[in-house]
Amino acid sequence: MRKFNKEYKMMAVNRVKESGKSATEVARELDLSPNTLHGWISKLVNTATRPFPAVATCTRLTISCACYAKEIMDLKEENAILKKAAAYFAKNQK
Numbered sequence: 001m002r003k004f005n006k007e008y009k010m011m012a013v014n015r016v017k018e019s020g021k022s023a024t025e026v027a028r029e030l031d032l033s034p035n036t037l038h039g040w041i042s043k044l045v046n047t048a049t050r051p052f053p054a055v056a057t058c059t060r061l062t063i064s065c066a067c068y069a070k071e072i073m074d075l076k077e078e079n080a081i082l083k084k085a086a087a088y089f090a091k092n093q094k
Contacts, residue, residue: 009040010067016041017063044070 016026016037027037044066 010044010070012037013041013044013063014067017067 012026012030012032015021015030016023019026021029023037023041024034027034030037041063044063
């Protein structure tokens with residue numbers, strides 16, 4: 001059984017979003033099971049934009065929103081880390 005890291009999964013989901021191809025077509029290009037790619041898309045859509053996982057619909061728009069929502073969450077986390085680091089270094093320069 002192959003294991004894929006988070007970056008690879010995001011790349012595959014982004015390829016569906018940006019290429020205009022179906023998830024099944026992209027899965028075939030990447031030598032993946034279409035069910036695997038659909039699962040990654042559903043998981044991303046459910047965790048980023050949907051409060052109720054049972055209501056998942058995989059349109060390009062929801063995939064796009066999910067990708068942007070995840071990117072925003074990652075950037076907020078990075079921003080918080082940088083603020084703490086800046087405060088730490090500013091404190092030590094006095």
